[in-house]
Amino acid sequence: MQFTTRRARITVDVPHIAFISTLAAFCAWYLYDARLNSADFADLLLIQPIAIGVFLVYFYIVCNAVTVERHDVAAPAALPERERIERLAAIRIFGSMALVTLYVVSLNWIGFDVATFCYVAASLLLLGERRWWVVVLMPVLFCGICVLLFNELLQMPLPLSLVSVP
Amino acid sequence: MIDLDALTAALHILATSWQPWLVVVPGLLIGLVFHAIPGLTTSMAIAICLPIVPYMDFLSALIFMTAMYTGSLFGVAIPAILLNIPGSPSAVATTFDGYPMAQAGRHDEALGYALAASSFGQAFTYVVLLVLVQPIADVAIKLGPPEMLIITLWGLTLIASLRGRHFSRGLFAGGFGLLLGTIGVGARGAMRGTMGIDDLLDGIPIVPALIGLFAAAELFNLSKSEYIAGGTDVRAVSFRNILKGIVGTFRYPATLLRGSIFGAVIGILPGGHAIANLLSYSEAKRSAKDPESFGRGDPRGVIAAEAGNASSEGGSMATLLALGLPTGGATAIMLVAFDMHNITGGPQFMSAHKDIVYAVILSNLVQVAGLLLIGIPFIFVASSIVKVRIRAIIPIVLSLAIIGSYVLQHSLAGPLTLCIFAILGWLMRRFDYPVAATIVGLLLARLADGAMLRTWQLSGGHPSYFLQRPFALALLALLVASLVLPAIKTRRRKVLPILPENIS
Numbered sequence: 001m002q003f004t005t006r007r008a009r010i011t012v013d014v015p016h017i018a019f020i021s022t023l024a025a026f027c028a029w030y031l032y033d034a035r036l037n038s039a040d041f042a043d044l045l046l047i048q049p050i051a052i053g054v055f056l057v058y059f060y061i062v063c064n065a066v067t068v069e070r071h072d073v074a075a076p077a078a079l080p081e082r083e084r085i086e087r088l089a090a091i092r093i094f095g096s097m098a099l100v101t102l103y104v105v106s107l108n109w110i111g112f113d114v115a116t117f118c119y120v121a122a123s124l125l126l127l128g129e130r131r132w133w134v135v136v137l138m139p140v141l142f143c144g145i146c147v148l149l150f151n152e153l154l155q156m157p158l159p160l161s162l163v164s165v166p
Numbered sequence: 167m168i169d170l171d172a173l174t175a176a177l178h179i180l181a182t183s184w185q186p187w188l189v190v191v192p193g194l195l196i197g198l199v200f201h202a203i204p205g206l207t208t209s210m211a212i213a214i215c216l217p218i219v220p221y222m223d224f225l226s227a228l229i230f231m232t233a234m235y236t237g238s239l240f241g242v243a244i245p246a247i248l249l250n251i252p253g254s255p256s257a258v259a260t261t262f263d264g265y266p267m268a269q270a271g272r273h274d275e276a277l278g279y280a281l282a283a284s285s286f287g288q289a290f291t292y293v294v295l296l297v298l299v300q301p302i303a304d305v306a307i308k309l310g311p312p313e314m315l316i317i318t319l320w321g322l323t324l325i326a327s328l329r330g331r332h333f334s335r336g337l338f339a340g341g342f343g344l345l346l347g348t349i350g351v352g353a354r355g356a357m358r359g360t361m362g363i364d365d366l367l368d369g370i371p372i373v374p375a376l377i378g379l380f381a382a383a384e385l386f387n388l389s390k391s392e393y394i395a396g397g398t399d400v401r402a403v404s405f406r407n408i409l410k411g412i413v414g415t416f417r418y419p420a421t422l423l424r425g426s427i428f429g430a431v432i433g434i435l436p437g438g439h440a441i442a443n444l445l446s447y448s449e450a451k452r453s454a455k456d457p458e459s460f461g462r463g464d465p466r467g468v469i470a471a472e473a474g475n476a477s478s479e480g481g482s483m484a485t486l487l488a489l490g491l492p493t494g495g496a497t498a499i500m501l502v503a504f505d506m507h508n509i510t511g512g513p514q515f516m517s518a519h520k521d522i523v524y525a526v527i528l529s530n531l532v533q534v535a536g537l538l539l540i541g542i543p544f545i546f547v548a549s550s551i552v553k554v555r556i557r558a559i560i561p562i563v564l565s566l567a568i569i570g571s572y573v574l575q576h577s578l579a580g581p582l583t584l585c586i587f588a589i590l591g592w593l594m595r596r597f598d599y600p601v602a603a604t605i606v607g608l609l610l611a612r613l614a615d616g617a618m619l620r621t622w623q624l625s626g627g628h629p630s631y632f633l634q635r636p637f638a639l640a641l642l643a644l645l646v647a648s649l650v651l652p653a654i655k656t657r658r659r660k661v662l663p664i665l666p667e668n669i670s
Contacts (some may be wrong), residue, residue, distance in 0.1 A: 097589055
């Protein structure tokens with residue numbers, strides 16, 4: 001976010017401030033929770049000084065997230081090709097994050113076999129695989145190996161919905 | 167120092183019986199494979215092998231267990247270097263320079279460095295153990311919370327050197343990691359930050375958090391690339407480069423020896439194996455003339471971390487054999503063999519079965535040679551992962567890691583932790599916060615908290631208590647020296663060029 005005055009351009013790194021403020025808020029809540037459970041000095045030997053140190057560093061970082069530039073310094077111009085590549089990369093990165101989150105959340109509902117198949121197939125598609133037989137066969141093979149390895153060989157059963165191991 | 171009669175008896179046992187040797191190669195291979203695949207761990211390997219342990223004689227069982235661990239000590243370096251995945255806390259420091267080397271197409275060389283350093287570290291510590299098993303045990307019994315506190319503080323100084331481009335962000339990341347690491351039931355029973363979630367009572371699950379912060383976040387970033395390393399030529403795997411790494415390791419004898427000594431000493435302490443690689447790396451970086459090259463693919467980083475990690479298990483072996491206390495992963499595994507044969511470790515075991523103790527140590531030296539031989543072709547196969555397209559690696563590795571974290575925790579807590587920390591790790595990288603500093607904080611927080619509390623309780627809050635602990639004072643002196651000497655050296659280097667005798 002940018003503000004312009006007569007002499008300077010002020011840039012505030014809002015996403016960065018939002019990110020670090022979330023972490024600092026968590027630290028504040030954590031210190032509060034720790035003190036709520038036990039305000040005894042011995043229980044806070046490490047937590048309290050570290051939390052205070054974290055807040056001090058937080059204020060320093062926030063102050064530095066605001067930059068002031070003179071007007072005569074030209075802002076870097078964005079190239080259209082670079083923008084396109086960055087957009088594609090962002091789609092893949094955020095898409096991968098969304099898929100992992102969906103995979104983890106759905107594990108207990110639809111079972112490891114179906115969830116893993118869907119996740120691997122969807123990831124392959126998102127990351128640019130277009131050969132249909134790879135998109136189908138690779139997840140099937142991978143799921144089969146996982147089920148055999150964990151449920152049969154390691155005797156560490158994963159909750160399944162479709163595949164039943166005798 | 168060495169009981170020659172017991173040593174002769176040990177050599178006799180090993181020379182006249184073929185049974186103990188039969189289990190060495192399978193043990194090494196199981197250890198290697200189970201740590202080279204993300205999501206699999208030594209505890210899973212034990213789950214497979216446990217039913218056969220009671221059918222082995224005690225020595226064979228011990229050798230089998232230690233062979234598995236010898237393999238796994240190097241096995242953890244493989245995903246750490248190739249995929250930035252530290253399968254256990256003991257491989258965290260290996261990723262700092264190992265992964266940048268892999269990205270630069272020096273994956274096979276990096277694995278060569280890791281293999282040689284790991285083998286040397288293990289051989290070094292077992293030779294020390296052979297000579298000094300009893301004195302080490304005597305020292306181990308005198309070490310307590312104050313010494314552990316100083317070692318932990320030493321480990322925490324690594325946060326300052328992992329600061330990345332912004333010192334303040336490094337400090338914030340380290341402090342944040344320390345706070346996260348204390349979540350759960352504290353040393354005095356106070357519950358902190360659990361939000362009423364039972365799975366958090368024991369703290370944040372470390373391995374899923376490590377994989378999430380390090381690996382998953384990196385894999386998200388890699389999703390825009392085609393391969394881990396760019397260019398067809400840099401993706402080639404060659405024996406020549408592996409051997410180059412193995413031979414090259416011995417060009418850094420100081421790094422290798424320092425790491426091995428650090429590991430052996432720290433391994434004696436409970437939980438020391440998790441710090442050994444970090445402390446060894448930190449000291450290698452601090453004492454280097456060009457510390458800025460660390461973290462960018464410097465082989466010395468890989469060597470220091472691997473030597474420290476490998477040798478730490480020897481130190482913990484001394485504590486197990488002489489005191490019956492497991493202080494590391496290998497020794498905890500060996501306790502299983504002890505238990506299944508109704509044998510209790512400790513001073514009585516040491517005096518009654520010294521020949522067995524020596525036989526185990528000697529067989530470990532042979533295992534190290536075996537690891538070097540098996541490790542080379544294993545690296546050749548494992549390195550081929552750099553030839554696989556990223557779009558195939560990401561879903562397979564992530565789902566294996568998620569399944570593995572589910573199996574570790576036996577609940578969704580593992581996968582959820584991995585997922586949350588993956589997003590956190592990506593955001594930290596996005597805003598230029600060093601993830602490694604958070605990891606160090608996360609790993610050392612509980613140790614630091616516990617050691618601090620116990621030291622406080624023992625000393626009653628009087629610093630003079632440290633004067634009664636010669637080992638603590640010695641460690642404190644070493645800690646201060648390790649911080650002050652590099653600073654003096656750097657200052658001298660800056661001052662020297664302007665002295666008249668340096669102006670030609």
